[in-house]
Amino acid sequence: MVMENLIEIKNLFVEYKTKNGILSQDKIIHAVNNVNLDIHKGEILAIAGESGCGKSTLAKAILQLERVKSGEIFFKSKNIIKLSKDELKSFRCQAQMIFQNPYASLNPKMKIFDILKEPLEINTKFSRKEISDIVKEKIKLVGLDESCLKLFPHEFSGGQRQRIAIARALIINPEFILADEPVSALDVSIQAQVINLLKELKEKYNLTFLLITHDMSVIRYLADRIAVMYLGEIVEIGKTEDIFNSPLHPYTKALLSSVPEINKTNKKVILKGDLPSPADLPQGCKFHTRCPYVMEKCKHSIPQETGANHKVKCFLFS
Ligand code: SF4
Numbered sequence: 001m002v003m004e005n006l007i008e009i010k011n012l013f014v015e016y017k018t019k020n021g022i023l024s025q026d027k028i029i030h031a032v033n034n035v036n037l038d039i040h041k042g043e044i045l046a047i048a049g050e051s052g053c054g055k056s057t058l059a060k061a062i063l064q065l066e067r068v069k070s071g072e073i074f075f076k077s078k079n080i081i082k083l084s085k086d087e088l089k090s091f092r093c094q095a096q097m098i099f100q101n102p103y104a105s106l107n108p109k110m111k112i113f114d115i116l117k118e119p120l121e122i123n124t125k126f127s128r129k130e131i132s133d134i135v136k137e138k139i140k141l142v143g144l145d146e147s148c149l150k151l152f153p154h155e156f157s158g159g160q161r162q163r164i165a166i167a168r169a170l171i172i173n174p175e176f177i178l179a180d181e182p183v184s185a186l187d188v189s190i191q192a193q194v195i196n197l198l199k200e201l202k203e204k205y206n207l208t209f210l211l212i213t214h215d216m217s218v219i220r221y222l223a224d225r226i227a228v229m230y231l232g233e234i235v236e237i238g239k240t241e242d243i244f245n246s247p248l249h250p251y252t253k254a255l256l257s258s259v260p261e262i263n264k265t266n267k268k269v270i271l272k273g274d275l276p277s278p279a280d281l282p283q284g285c286k287f288h289t290r291c292p293y294v295m296e297k298c299k300h301s302i303p304q305e306t307g308a309n310h311k312v313k314c315f316l317f318s
Pocket residue numbers: 249250251285286287288289291292293294295298303313314315316
């Protein structure tokens with residue numbers, strides 16, 4: 001079956017400078033390196049990888065919250081890299097974000113009704129009655145009662161606040177949601193409820209999600225496909241069951257072996273050394289400094305992506 005792409009990313013590079021003290025030179029952080037990625041309409045695509053691998057920078061670049069160095073990002077076939085102010089406003093209505101910390105993302109001085117009506121007042125011409133009806137519909141959609149609308153964010157639990165943040169993300173009926181660690185700040189006991197809510201909403205409205213999380217169990221439950229990122233590159237991408245059942249890239253194997261509920265054999269793959277700095281990327285395959293299967297050519301040559309639906313960048317498969 002040919003999948004329709006909502007988002008297509010081509011040869012994307014994102015880099016930024018860090019201040020390195022008065023005497024030293026500024027460093028250039030190569031956060032996203034030549035990423036090519038399609039996000040299918042109606043899917044949940046998860047980006048997996050260690051902290052610092054570039055997944056959040058990639059997500060921000062897609063939402064135009066991070067300036068790209070070069071490359072293209074198409075949303076519904078339109079290149080969104082250089083949008084006018086009005087076009088950017090229209091794009092932002094179609095692409096919303098759910099943040100990690102629901103308390104920080106809700107204005108503590110505003111009642112929930114005002115938080116939810118704000119995007120409708122800014123972006124639509126609905127009447128007050130229509131706005132009020134939409135706000136009531138959306139708060140019920142996320143499993144909360146209308147009476148919540150009169151309260152302030154601090155009067156809710158973490159799980160309820162994340163439901164409110166989800167209602168706000170959905171208030172102007174976006175097609176695309178970027179969920180950045182949507183449950184990692186919540187108690188384990190309520191994570192499952194919020195995960196189930198996201199899954200229900202995705203199915204009900206045919207939403208497209210980009211899920212950013214370090215939690216492989218959340219990825220396994222929610223995601224249709226997984227892209228594994230290492231030092232700003234996608235090194236493996238495929239359907240969730242293919243990645244979990246037969247991971248190909250040595251980095252993916254190491255990532256999965258560190259999750260006890262997935263790794264039933266308890267044979268953990270220990271990687272050599274730390275994640276290299278994105279300011280000082282290794283030559284050749286960027287994983288070669290830590291790879292248990294490194295060969296001489298890995299140190300000088302860059303492996304190309306191979307495979308059809310399950311793709312990998314590694315000389316072991318080319
Ligand atoms: Fe390891 Fe070489 Fe494959 Fe890179 S290309 S992951 S270093 S075997």
